[in-house]
Amino acid sequence: MIHDNADLIAKIRGRFAHVESCPFQGPRIFFENAGGALTLNSVVETSTKFAAIPDNQGRDNPASYALVNIIARAKADLAVFMNAQSGQFFAGESGTELLFRLIRTACVNAPKGSKLIGSSIEHPASRSAAHRWADVAGLDYVNVQHSDELGLVSAADYAAAMTPDVAVATILHASPVTGMAMDVARISQAIRDVAPNCVIIVDGIQHAAHGLLDLDAYNVDGYVISPYKVFSRHGYGIAWISDQLSAVPHDMLIDGPAEGWEFGTRDTGAYATMSDVVAYFDWLGGEISQETDQRKRIETAGAAIHAQEMALTNAMINGVGNLPGLCDMEHVTILGGENNPAREGLVSIVVEGIASPDVVTLLNDEGIRTHLRKADHYSGNVLDPLGLNDCIRISMCHYNTVGEVAQLLGVLKKLAETR
Incomplete structure (x- = not known):
């Protein structure tokens, strides 16, 4: 598992630009990968x-x-x-x-x-x-x-x-x-x-x-x-x-x-x-396997990426350490349900009592980048049948860490206590 290997996750993050900070905002956690993933330094x-x-x-x-x-x-x-x-x-x-x-x-x-x-x-x-x-x-x-x-x-x-x-x-x-x-x-x-x-x-x-x-x-x-x-x-x-x-x-x-x-x-x-x-996929597969065939290394990398992102979404939903997960927060609704094996690195939520745009702003003020999805021509086909005007999209990639998830949960817990 990628997140269990501190050296590997450090190597992975070292291959990407702006992992921990934004050139305009400063230090931040990047949970807006569905809007555009981080860019490889080699790119x-x-x-x-x-x-x-x-x-x-x-x-x-x-x-x-x-x-x-x-x-x-x-x-x-x-x-x-x-x-x-x-x-x-x-x-x-x-x-x-x-x-x-x-x-x-x-x-x-x-x-x-x-x-x-x-x-x-x-x-x-x-x-x-x-x-x-x-x-x-x-x-x-x-x-x-x-x-x-x-x-x-x-x-x-x-x-x-x-x-x-x-x-x-x-x-x-x-x-x-x-x-x-x-x-x-x-x-x-x-x-x-x-x-x-x-x-x-x-x-x-x-x-x-x-x-x-x-x-x-x-x-x-x-x-x-x-x-x-x-x-x-x-x-x-x-x-x-x-x-x-x-x-x-x-x-x-x-x-x-x-x-x-x-x-x-x-x-x-x-x-x-x-x-x-x-x-990059070839390199990652070589870091976690002894495969000599390029396609096999890419397949290994793909499986590891999927497992890493599943671990991250599970941590976000079920909690990290003493921090409650999204499923334990009574004021939070998770789109697609809590236990959905089809999920790929993305959790969309609504927070009862706080408008979604305000949640995105509050998270951003805490250095956590997420995104608002509105019931517009992009997302209305999903949100309208649920009776939702909008939601907060939290999207991860394999270079994100459980520690970053924990910081997000800490902020959401604080929001719950002050809402």
Whole structure:
């Protein structure tokens, strides 16, 4: 377990920028990882290096050859990291933009009068795209209702709504509001059992930093991540698409490569930082195992990250030492329940008697960074059915510590005593 190894947790935290302090606020605990994880120091260095290079890819000069090779290396690293034996990776403006593009392409190529299936738990990045392009393409949208109690949707829920004429499907891998992960492999299988040729697109943005990625096991056609949520930086997104989706008619330049999906000259530094991210997972797996195979080390790292974050959320919910946990605080309600095995490093709460914006401000005044989620176009699909106007999101990553959790619980205990 990572948190049981003081030397390892120190090494991990030493690889990230601004772990213990904010350049604007000063010392703080960072529990806002779902809004964007901490950035690897290596990513900062790589970004600086490539920002100074004037050359483009596709030219006949040594610098251009090097840039092309760096991008190819990054795509190969991503294939190992996400266990993709086929298909292709490409960069876009953001994770949201890429989800819109993949869903749009799937919809306009679907048979008229067919269906698109998605779920009510989804982030608007996929849900908005699905509704818009289903309407434009003349597809019926089928909504799979998520469980308000558990904060997730299951394979059985999808199976109950499936029909053979479903041509496109969207799946959310993990919710940035409830923190619950969906079983993508089982949901995908439930879809393909009824509609084998359905184009399945997954929003993996929230999940990517919190454990293992295994595209071969998912049996889907599209998977999108936002690198700034998995230890890289802002300004781009990464998509993987299957050979099947690569080949369908899509937006492209006239006479361009038939299976080319990228627009314009991409930032080589963005790709290079993904190699830094993969190298970090590789390093972590090597620190906690004797594995010699890169994929095995990455799998080991993913399992350790998941276990670490489970330990952190369990400590937050059940208490640390003499400090009561969230489940012991009568004034606190935990979204998705206290004992939910689907939880990935995130606990959302409401505090009776104190407005959520005030709780976030009070925690921030104590040097604890959390985030307010409102029942707006981002989170209303989850909060409205619960009768909530907002909630406080506390989101962790594996570099957070039980000591930081204890400080949070101490502040919340003090709030309870003074409310």
